[in-house]
Amino acid sequence: MNDDLEDRKPIKPPERNHPDDKVRSFIEAVAGEVPLGGAVVKLAGELIPTQAQKARTDWEGAISERTNEHSERLDQHAQMLAPTTTLVGPSLDLAVALARAPSDGMAGRGLTIDDLCKLLPEVDPKEIEKAAFDLNALGLTGIQRAFGGHWSLRLKQKFYEQLDHQVMGWESTTELDARTLANLLLEDEERERTSALHAASGWEKRRFNPAFQFLLNIIPEGRASREIQPDYPSSSICLLDEDKALLRRFIAAR
Known part of the structure:
Protein backbone atom coordinates (compact mmCIF):
# COMPACT_ATOMS: atom_id res chain seq x y z
CA MET A 1 0.00 0.00 0.00
CA ASN A 2 2.87 2.37 0.77
CA ASP A 3 4.23 1.80 -2.73
CA ASP A 4 0.83 2.76 -4.17
CA LEU A 5 0.83 5.95 -2.13
CA GLU A 6 4.31 6.77 -3.38
CA ASP A 7 3.13 6.30 -6.96
CA ARG A 8 0.22 8.66 -6.39
CA LYS A 9 2.38 11.59 -5.18
CA PRO A 10 2.03 14.77 -7.27
CA ILE A 11 4.44 14.98 -10.19
CA LYS A 12 6.62 18.04 -9.59
CA PRO A 13 7.73 20.09 -12.60
CA PRO A 14 11.49 20.27 -13.23
CA GLU A 15 13.45 23.00 -11.51
CA ARG A 16 13.65 26.27 -13.39
CA ASN A 17 16.99 28.08 -13.87
CA HIS A 18 18.89 24.87 -13.17
CA PRO A 19 22.69 25.46 -12.88
CA ASP A 20 23.18 23.28 -15.97
CA ASP A 21 21.02 25.69 -17.97
CA LYS A 22 23.15 28.64 -16.88
CA VAL A 23 26.37 26.85 -17.83
CA ARG A 24 24.95 25.82 -21.21
CA SER A 25 23.76 29.39 -21.88
CA PHE A 26 27.23 30.77 -21.08
CA ILE A 27 28.93 28.24 -23.38
CA GLU A 28 26.49 29.00 -26.19
CA ALA A 29 27.13 32.72 -25.80
CA VAL A 30 30.90 32.23 -26.02
CA ALA A 31 30.60 29.75 -28.87
CA GLY A 32 28.61 32.27 -30.84
CA GLU A 33 31.74 34.38 -31.18
CA VAL A 34 33.76 31.47 -32.61
CA PRO A 35 33.34 30.35 -36.24
CA LEU A 36 31.34 27.08 -36.39
CA GLY A 37 31.26 27.11 -32.60
CA GLY A 38 27.49 27.53 -32.48
CA ALA A 39 26.92 24.53 -34.73
CA VAL A 40 29.20 22.36 -32.61
CA VAL A 41 27.44 23.37 -29.39
CA LYS A 42 24.02 22.79 -30.98
CA LEU A 43 25.04 19.30 -32.06
CA ALA A 44 26.46 18.58 -28.62
CA GLY A 45 23.22 19.80 -27.04
CA GLU A 46 21.23 17.31 -29.09
CA LEU A 47 23.56 14.42 -28.34
CA ILE A 48 24.41 15.25 -24.71
CA PRO A 49 21.42 16.85 -22.94
CA THR A 50 21.94 18.62 -19.64
CA GLN A 51 20.51 17.33 -16.36
CA ALA A 52 17.81 19.98 -16.61
CA GLN A 53 16.82 18.80 -20.08
CA LYS A 54 16.76 15.21 -18.87
CA ALA A 55 14.54 16.26 -15.97
CA ARG A 56 12.14 17.97 -18.36
CA THR A 57 11.99 14.88 -20.58
CA ASP A 58 11.33 12.62 -17.58
CA TRP A 59 8.67 15.03 -16.30
CA GLU A 60 6.88 15.16 -19.65
CA GLY A 61 6.96 11.36 -19.82
CA ALA A 62 5.57 11.03 -16.30
CA ILE A 63 2.79 13.52 -17.05
CA SER A 64 1.83 11.63 -20.21
CA GLU A 65 1.84 8.31 -18.36
CA ARG A 66 -0.27 9.66 -15.49
CA THR A 67 -2.71 11.27 -17.95
CA ASN A 68 -3.12 8.02 -19.86
CA GLU A 69 -3.61 6.14 -16.60
CA HIS A 70 -6.26 8.64 -15.51
CA SER A 71 -8.06 8.28 -18.84
CA GLU A 72 -8.08 4.50 -18.47
CA ARG A 73 -9.59 4.81 -14.99
CA LEU A 74 -12.29 7.14 -16.30
CA ASP A 75 -13.09 4.61 -19.02
CA GLN A 76 -13.29 1.84 -16.42
CA HIS A 77 -15.55 3.98 -14.23
CA ALA A 78 -17.82 4.75 -17.18
CA GLN A 79 -17.94 1.04 -17.97
CA MET A 80 -19.13 0.33 -14.42
CA LEU A 81 -21.78 3.06 -14.54
CA ALA A 82 -23.04 2.11 -17.99
CA PRO A 83 -22.44 -1.60 -18.64
CA THR A 84 -22.33 -2.45 -22.33
CA THR A 85 -23.22 -6.13 -21.94
CA THR A 86 -26.36 -6.95 -23.90
CA LEU A 87 -28.46 -10.03 -23.29
CA VAL A 88 -29.86 -11.70 -26.38
CA GLY A 89 -31.68 -14.88 -27.30
CA PRO A 90 -32.36 -17.47 -24.59
CA SER A 91 -30.25 -15.53 -22.06
CA LEU A 92 -32.55 -12.53 -22.42
CA ASP A 93 -35.67 -14.70 -22.37
CA LEU A 94 -34.53 -16.46 -19.21
CA ALA A 95 -33.61 -13.20 -17.47
CA VAL A 96 -37.03 -11.69 -18.21
CA ALA A 97 -38.81 -14.88 -17.13
CA LEU A 98 -36.87 -14.97 -13.86
CA ALA A 99 -37.60 -11.31 -13.16
CA ARG A 100 -41.33 -11.72 -13.73
CA ALA A 101 -41.74 -15.05 -11.97
CA PRO A 102 -43.46 -14.96 -8.55
CA SER A 103 -40.79 -14.06 -6.02
CA ASP A 104 -40.12 -12.23 -2.75
CA GLY A 105 -37.27 -10.21 -4.26
CA MET A 106 -34.53 -12.06 -2.41
CA ALA A 107 -32.22 -14.92 -3.36
CA GLY A 108 -35.04 -17.40 -2.81
CA ARG A 109 -34.77 -21.14 -3.06
CA GLY A 110 -32.44 -22.63 -5.61
CA LEU A 111 -34.02 -23.20 -9.02
CA THR A 112 -33.11 -26.42 -10.82
CA ILE A 113 -32.90 -26.89 -14.56
CA ASP A 114 -36.40 -28.39 -14.41
CA ASP A 115 -37.71 -25.23 -12.73
CA LEU A 116 -36.10 -23.06 -15.40
CA CYS A 117 -37.51 -25.20 -18.20
CA LYS A 118 -41.01 -24.66 -16.80
CA LEU A 119 -40.47 -20.91 -17.17
CA LEU A 120 -39.57 -21.34 -20.86
CA PRO A 121 -41.29 -24.55 -22.01
CA GLU A 122 -40.79 -23.71 -25.70
CA VAL A 123 -36.99 -23.42 -25.42
CA ASP A 124 -34.59 -26.36 -25.71
CA PRO A 125 -33.34 -27.38 -22.22
CA LYS A 126 -29.74 -27.31 -23.44
CA GLU A 127 -30.17 -23.68 -24.50
CA ILE A 128 -31.72 -22.86 -21.13
CA GLU A 129 -28.76 -24.42 -19.35
CA LYS A 130 -26.34 -22.34 -21.44
CA ALA A 131 -28.40 -19.23 -20.69
CA ALA A 132 -28.31 -19.98 -16.95
CA PHE A 133 -24.53 -20.12 -16.97
CA ASP A 134 -24.37 -16.96 -19.08
CA LEU A 135 -26.31 -15.10 -16.38
CA ASN A 136 -24.01 -16.61 -13.78
CA ALA A 137 -20.92 -15.44 -15.69
CA LEU A 138 -22.32 -11.89 -15.67
CA GLY A 139 -22.72 -11.99 -11.90
CA LEU A 140 -26.51 -11.71 -12.10
CA THR A 141 -27.10 -15.11 -10.55
CA GLY A 142 -25.26 -17.62 -8.42
CA ILE A 143 -25.03 -21.31 -9.26
CA GLN A 144 -24.40 -23.91 -6.60
CA ARG A 145 -23.39 -27.40 -7.60
CA ALA A 146 -24.44 -30.62 -5.89
CA PHE A 147 -23.56 -34.28 -6.24
CA GLY A 148 -24.28 -36.07 -9.48
CA GLY A 149 -23.75 -33.01 -11.67
CA HIS A 150 -26.88 -31.30 -10.37
CA TRP A 151 -26.94 -27.56 -9.74
CA SER A 152 -29.32 -24.84 -8.62
CA LEU A 153 -29.57 -21.15 -9.47
CA ARG A 154 -30.35 -18.19 -7.21
CA LEU A 155 -30.81 -14.54 -8.12
CA LYS A 156 -28.35 -11.97 -6.81
CA GLN A 157 -29.00 -8.38 -5.76
CA LYS A 158 -27.21 -7.27 -8.93
CA PHE A 159 -29.90 -9.04 -10.97
CA TYR A 160 -32.66 -6.92 -9.47
CA GLU A 161 -30.69 -3.70 -9.74
CA GLN A 162 -29.88 -4.19 -13.41
CA LEU A 163 -33.03 -5.90 -14.67
CA ASP A 164 -36.05 -4.66 -12.72
CA HIS A 165 -36.23 -1.14 -14.13
CA GLN A 166 -36.07 -2.57 -17.63
CA VAL A 167 -38.68 -5.32 -17.40
CA MET A 168 -41.00 -4.74 -14.43
CA GLY A 169 -42.75 -1.57 -15.61
CA TRP A 170 -42.37 0.29 -12.31
CA GLU A 171 -40.96 3.44 -13.94
CA SER A 172 -38.30 3.51 -11.26
CA THR A 173 -34.94 1.93 -10.49
CA THR A 174 -33.92 -0.04 -7.43
CA GLU A 175 -31.77 2.90 -6.35
CA LEU A 176 -34.66 5.38 -6.64
CA ASP A 177 -36.86 3.00 -4.68
CA ALA A 178 -34.17 2.85 -2.00
CA ARG A 179 -34.25 6.65 -1.77
CA THR A 180 -38.01 6.47 -1.28
CA LEU A 181 -37.49 4.02 1.58
CA ALA A 182 -34.83 6.27 3.09
CA ASN A 183 -37.31 9.14 3.13
CA LEU A 184 -39.92 6.97 4.80
CA LEU A 185 -37.38 5.87 7.41
CA LEU A 186 -36.42 9.42 8.31
CA GLU A 187 -40.06 10.45 8.64
CA ASP A 188 -40.90 7.93 11.37
CA GLU A 189 -38.60 5.95 13.69
CA GLU A 190 -41.27 3.27 14.01
CA ARG A 191 -40.42 2.32 10.46
CA GLU A 192 -37.09 0.97 11.61
CA ARG A 193 -39.13 -2.21 11.98
CA THR A 194 -38.99 -3.58 8.47
CA SER A 195 -42.61 -4.71 8.45
CA ALA A 196 -43.70 -1.13 9.22
CA LEU A 197 -41.44 0.26 6.50
CA HIS A 198 -42.81 -2.32 4.07
CA ALA A 199 -46.38 -1.33 4.90
CA ALA A 200 -45.56 2.36 4.45
CA SER A 201 -44.10 1.72 1.00
CA GLY A 202 -47.26 0.09 -0.31
CA TRP A 203 -45.18 -2.26 -2.46
CA GLU A 204 -45.21 -6.01 -2.80
CA LYS A 205 -42.18 -7.84 -1.40
CA ARG A 206 -40.92 -8.41 -4.93
CA ARG A 207 -40.30 -4.66 -5.28
CA PHE A 208 -39.66 -3.79 -1.64
CA ASN A 209 -36.92 -6.28 -0.78
CA PRO A 210 -34.39 -5.37 -3.52
CA ALA A 211 -34.76 -1.68 -2.62
CA PHE A 212 -34.44 -2.46 1.09
CA GLN A 213 -31.31 -4.53 0.44
CA PHE A 214 -29.86 -1.63 -1.55
CA LEU A 215 -30.48 0.57 1.49
CA LEU A 216 -28.87 -1.96 3.84
CA ASN A 217 -25.75 -1.89 1.68
CA ILE A 218 -25.43 1.84 2.38
CA ILE A 219 -26.00 1.71 6.13
CA PRO A 220 -22.90 0.83 8.20
CA GLU A 221 -22.49 -2.78 9.21
CA GLY A 222 -24.00 -3.75 12.55
CA ARG A 248 -29.98 12.46 3.95
CA ARG A 249 -26.92 12.72 1.74
CA PHE A 250 -28.03 9.62 -0.18
CA ILE A 251 -31.46 11.15 -0.78
CA ALA A 252 -29.96 14.44 -1.94
CA ALA A 253 -27.56 12.78 -4.40
CA ARG A 254 -30.12 12.40 -7.16
Whole structure:
Protein backbone atom coordinates (compact mmCIF):
# COMPACT_ATOMS: atom_id res chain seq x y z
CA MET A 1 0.00 0.00 0.00
CA ASN A 2 2.87 2.37 0.77
CA ASP A 3 4.23 1.80 -2.73
CA ASP A 4 0.83 2.76 -4.17
CA LEU A 5 0.83 5.95 -2.13
CA GLU A 6 4.31 6.77 -3.38
CA ASP A 7 3.13 6.30 -6.96
CA ARG A 8 0.22 8.66 -6.39
CA LYS A 9 2.38 11.59 -5.18
CA PRO A 10 2.03 14.77 -7.27
CA ILE A 11 4.44 14.98 -10.19
CA LYS A 12 6.62 18.04 -9.59
CA PRO A 13 7.73 20.09 -12.60
CA PRO A 14 11.49 20.27 -13.23
CA GLU A 15 13.45 23.00 -11.51
CA ARG A 16 13.65 26.27 -13.39
CA ASN A 17 16.99 28.08 -13.87
CA HIS A 18 18.89 24.87 -13.17
CA PRO A 19 22.69 25.46 -12.88
CA ASP A 20 23.18 23.28 -15.97
CA ASP A 21 21.02 25.69 -17.97
CA LYS A 22 23.15 28.64 -16.88
CA VAL A 23 26.37 26.85 -17.83
CA ARG A 24 24.95 25.82 -21.21
CA SER A 25 23.76 29.39 -21.88
CA PHE A 26 27.23 30.77 -21.08
CA ILE A 27 28.93 28.24 -23.38
CA GLU A 28 26.49 29.00 -26.19
CA ALA A 29 27.13 32.72 -25.80
CA VAL A 30 30.90 32.23 -26.02
CA ALA A 31 30.60 29.75 -28.87
CA GLY A 32 28.61 32.27 -30.84
CA GLU A 33 31.74 34.38 -31.18
CA VAL A 34 33.76 31.47 -32.61
CA PRO A 35 33.34 30.35 -36.24
CA LEU A 36 31.34 27.08 -36.39
CA GLY A 37 31.26 27.11 -32.60
CA GLY A 38 27.49 27.53 -32.48
CA ALA A 39 26.92 24.53 -34.73
CA VAL A 40 29.20 22.36 -32.61
CA VAL A 41 27.44 23.37 -29.39
CA LYS A 42 24.02 22.79 -30.98
CA LEU A 43 25.04 19.30 -32.06
CA ALA A 44 26.46 18.58 -28.62
CA GLY A 45 23.22 19.80 -27.04
CA GLU A 46 21.23 17.31 -29.09
CA LEU A 47 23.56 14.42 -28.34
CA ILE A 48 24.41 15.25 -24.71
CA PRO A 49 21.42 16.85 -22.94
CA THR A 50 21.94 18.62 -19.64
CA GLN A 51 20.51 17.33 -16.36
CA ALA A 52 17.81 19.98 -16.61
CA GLN A 53 16.82 18.80 -20.08
CA LYS A 54 16.76 15.21 -18.87
CA ALA A 55 14.54 16.26 -15.97
CA ARG A 56 12.14 17.97 -18.36
CA THR A 57 11.99 14.88 -20.58
CA ASP A 58 11.33 12.62 -17.58
CA TRP A 59 8.67 15.03 -16.30
CA GLU A 60 6.88 15.16 -19.65
CA GLY A 61 6.96 11.36 -19.82
CA ALA A 62 5.57 11.03 -16.30
CA ILE A 63 2.79 13.52 -17.05
CA SER A 64 1.83 11.63 -20.21
CA GLU A 65 1.84 8.31 -18.36
CA ARG A 66 -0.27 9.66 -15.49
CA THR A 67 -2.71 11.27 -17.95
CA ASN A 68 -3.12 8.02 -19.86
CA GLU A 69 -3.61 6.14 -16.60
CA HIS A 70 -6.26 8.64 -15.51
CA SER A 71 -8.06 8.28 -18.84
CA GLU A 72 -8.08 4.50 -18.47
CA ARG A 73 -9.59 4.81 -14.99
CA LEU A 74 -12.29 7.14 -16.30
CA ASP A 75 -13.09 4.61 -19.02
CA GLN A 76 -13.29 1.84 -16.42
CA HIS A 77 -15.55 3.98 -14.23
CA ALA A 78 -17.82 4.75 -17.18
CA GLN A 79 -17.94 1.04 -17.97
CA MET A 80 -19.13 0.33 -14.42
CA LEU A 81 -21.78 3.06 -14.54
CA ALA A 82 -23.04 2.11 -17.99
CA PRO A 83 -22.44 -1.60 -18.64
CA THR A 84 -22.33 -2.45 -22.33
CA THR A 85 -23.22 -6.13 -21.94
CA THR A 86 -26.36 -6.95 -23.90
CA LEU A 87 -28.46 -10.03 -23.29
CA VAL A 88 -29.86 -11.70 -26.38
CA GLY A 89 -31.68 -14.88 -27.30
CA PRO A 90 -32.36 -17.47 -24.59
CA SER A 91 -30.25 -15.53 -22.06
CA LEU A 92 -32.55 -12.53 -22.42
CA ASP A 93 -35.67 -14.70 -22.37
CA LEU A 94 -34.53 -16.46 -19.21
CA ALA A 95 -33.61 -13.20 -17.47
CA VAL A 96 -37.03 -11.69 -18.21
CA ALA A 97 -38.81 -14.88 -17.13
CA LEU A 98 -36.87 -14.97 -13.86
CA ALA A 99 -37.60 -11.31 -13.16
CA ARG A 100 -41.33 -11.72 -13.73
CA ALA A 101 -41.74 -15.05 -11.97
CA PRO A 102 -43.46 -14.96 -8.55
CA SER A 103 -40.79 -14.06 -6.02
CA ASP A 104 -40.12 -12.23 -2.75
CA GLY A 105 -37.27 -10.21 -4.26
CA MET A 106 -34.53 -12.06 -2.41
CA ALA A 107 -32.22 -14.92 -3.36
CA GLY A 108 -35.04 -17.40 -2.81
CA ARG A 109 -34.77 -21.14 -3.06
CA GLY A 110 -32.44 -22.63 -5.61
CA LEU A 111 -34.02 -23.20 -9.02
CA THR A 112 -33.11 -26.42 -10.82
CA ILE A 113 -32.90 -26.89 -14.56
CA ASP A 114 -36.40 -28.39 -14.41
CA ASP A 115 -37.71 -25.23 -12.73
CA LEU A 116 -36.10 -23.06 -15.40
CA CYS A 117 -37.51 -25.20 -18.20
CA LYS A 118 -41.01 -24.66 -16.80
CA LEU A 119 -40.47 -20.91 -17.17
CA LEU A 120 -39.57 -21.34 -20.86
CA PRO A 121 -41.29 -24.55 -22.01
CA GLU A 122 -40.79 -23.71 -25.70
CA VAL A 123 -36.99 -23.42 -25.42
CA ASP A 124 -34.59 -26.36 -25.71
CA PRO A 125 -33.34 -27.38 -22.22
CA LYS A 126 -29.74 -27.31 -23.44
CA GLU A 127 -30.17 -23.68 -24.50
CA ILE A 128 -31.72 -22.86 -21.13
CA GLU A 129 -28.76 -24.42 -19.35
CA LYS A 130 -26.34 -22.34 -21.44
CA ALA A 131 -28.40 -19.23 -20.69
CA ALA A 132 -28.31 -19.98 -16.95
CA PHE A 133 -24.53 -20.12 -16.97
CA ASP A 134 -24.37 -16.96 -19.08
CA LEU A 135 -26.31 -15.10 -16.38
CA ASN A 136 -24.01 -16.61 -13.78
CA ALA A 137 -20.92 -15.44 -15.69
CA LEU A 138 -22.32 -11.89 -15.67
CA GLY A 139 -22.72 -11.99 -11.90
CA LEU A 140 -26.51 -11.71 -12.10
CA THR A 141 -27.10 -15.11 -10.55
CA GLY A 142 -25.26 -17.62 -8.42
CA ILE A 143 -25.03 -21.31 -9.26
CA GLN A 144 -24.40 -23.91 -6.60
CA ARG A 145 -23.39 -27.40 -7.60
CA ALA A 146 -24.44 -30.62 -5.89
CA PHE A 147 -23.56 -34.28 -6.24
CA GLY A 148 -24.28 -36.07 -9.48
CA GLY A 149 -23.75 -33.01 -11.67
CA HIS A 150 -26.88 -31.30 -10.37
CA TRP A 151 -26.94 -27.56 -9.74
CA SER A 152 -29.32 -24.84 -8.62
CA LEU A 153 -29.57 -21.15 -9.47
CA ARG A 154 -30.35 -18.19 -7.21
CA LEU A 155 -30.81 -14.54 -8.12
CA LYS A 156 -28.35 -11.97 -6.81
CA GLN A 157 -29.00 -8.38 -5.76
CA LYS A 158 -27.21 -7.27 -8.93
CA PHE A 159 -29.90 -9.04 -10.97
CA TYR A 160 -32.66 -6.92 -9.47
CA GLU A 161 -30.69 -3.70 -9.74
CA GLN A 162 -29.88 -4.19 -13.41
CA LEU A 163 -33.03 -5.90 -14.67
CA ASP A 164 -36.05 -4.66 -12.72
CA HIS A 165 -36.23 -1.14 -14.13
CA GLN A 166 -36.07 -2.57 -17.63
CA VAL A 167 -38.68 -5.32 -17.40
CA MET A 168 -41.00 -4.74 -14.43
CA GLY A 169 -42.75 -1.57 -15.61
CA TRP A 170 -42.37 0.29 -12.31
CA GLU A 171 -40.96 3.44 -13.94
CA SER A 172 -38.30 3.51 -11.26
CA THR A 173 -34.94 1.93 -10.49
CA THR A 174 -33.92 -0.04 -7.43
CA GLU A 175 -31.77 2.90 -6.35
CA LEU A 176 -34.66 5.38 -6.64
CA ASP A 177 -36.86 3.00 -4.68
CA ALA A 178 -34.17 2.85 -2.00
CA ARG A 179 -34.25 6.65 -1.77
CA THR A 180 -38.01 6.47 -1.28
CA LEU A 181 -37.49 4.02 1.58
CA ALA A 182 -34.83 6.27 3.09
CA ASN A 183 -37.31 9.14 3.13
CA LEU A 184 -39.92 6.97 4.80
CA LEU A 185 -37.38 5.87 7.41
CA LEU A 186 -36.42 9.42 8.31
CA GLU A 187 -40.06 10.45 8.64
CA ASP A 188 -40.90 7.93 11.37
CA GLU A 189 -38.60 5.95 13.69
CA GLU A 190 -41.27 3.27 14.01
CA ARG A 191 -40.42 2.32 10.46
CA GLU A 192 -37.09 0.97 11.61
CA ARG A 193 -39.13 -2.21 11.98
CA THR A 194 -38.99 -3.58 8.47
CA SER A 195 -42.61 -4.71 8.45
CA ALA A 196 -43.70 -1.13 9.22
CA LEU A 197 -41.44 0.26 6.50
CA HIS A 198 -42.81 -2.32 4.07
CA ALA A 199 -46.38 -1.33 4.90
CA ALA A 200 -45.56 2.36 4.45
CA SER A 201 -44.10 1.72 1.00
CA GLY A 202 -47.26 0.09 -0.31
CA TRP A 203 -45.18 -2.26 -2.46
CA GLU A 204 -45.21 -6.01 -2.80
CA LYS A 205 -42.18 -7.84 -1.40
CA ARG A 206 -40.92 -8.41 -4.93
CA ARG A 207 -40.30 -4.66 -5.28
CA PHE A 208 -39.66 -3.79 -1.64
CA ASN A 209 -36.92 -6.28 -0.78
CA PRO A 210 -34.39 -5.37 -3.52
CA ALA A 211 -34.76 -1.68 -2.62
CA PHE A 212 -34.44 -2.46 1.09
CA GLN A 213 -31.31 -4.53 0.44
CA PHE A 214 -29.86 -1.63 -1.55
CA LEU A 215 -30.48 0.57 1.49
CA LEU A 216 -28.87 -1.96 3.84
CA ASN A 217 -25.75 -1.89 1.68
CA ILE A 218 -25.43 1.84 2.38
CA ILE A 219 -26.00 1.71 6.13
CA PRO A 220 -22.90 0.83 8.20
CA GLU A 221 -22.49 -2.78 9.21
CA GLY A 222 -24.00 -3.75 12.55
CA ARG A 223 -27.14 -1.61 12.29
CA ALA A 224 -29.33 -4.36 10.81
CA SER A 225 -30.84 -7.20 12.82
CA ARG A 226 -29.47 -10.66 12.12
CA GLU A 227 -32.62 -12.40 13.24
CA ILE A 228 -33.37 -15.29 10.91
CA GLN A 229 -36.80 -14.90 9.31
CA PRO A 230 -38.24 -15.60 5.84
CA ASP A 231 -39.74 -12.25 4.88
CA TYR A 232 -37.01 -9.61 4.57
CA PRO A 233 -33.23 -9.25 4.27
CA SER A 234 -33.40 -8.00 7.88
CA SER A 235 -36.28 -7.74 10.33
CA SER A 236 -35.24 -4.31 11.65
CA ILE A 237 -32.52 -1.68 11.68
CA CYS A 238 -31.28 0.72 14.34
CA LEU A 239 -30.14 4.06 12.96
CA LEU A 240 -27.73 6.37 14.75
CA ASP A 241 -27.59 10.11 14.10
CA GLU A 242 -24.64 9.69 11.76
CA ASP A 243 -26.58 7.04 9.82
CA LYS A 244 -29.47 9.45 9.36
CA ALA A 245 -27.06 12.07 8.07
CA LEU A 246 -25.74 9.49 5.62
CA LEU A 247 -29.27 8.75 4.42
CA ARG A 248 -29.98 12.46 3.95
CA ARG A 249 -26.92 12.72 1.74
CA PHE A 250 -28.03 9.62 -0.18
CA ILE A 251 -31.46 11.15 -0.78
CA ALA A 252 -29.96 14.44 -1.94
CA ALA A 253 -27.56 12.78 -4.40
CA ARG A 254 -30.12 12.40 -7.16
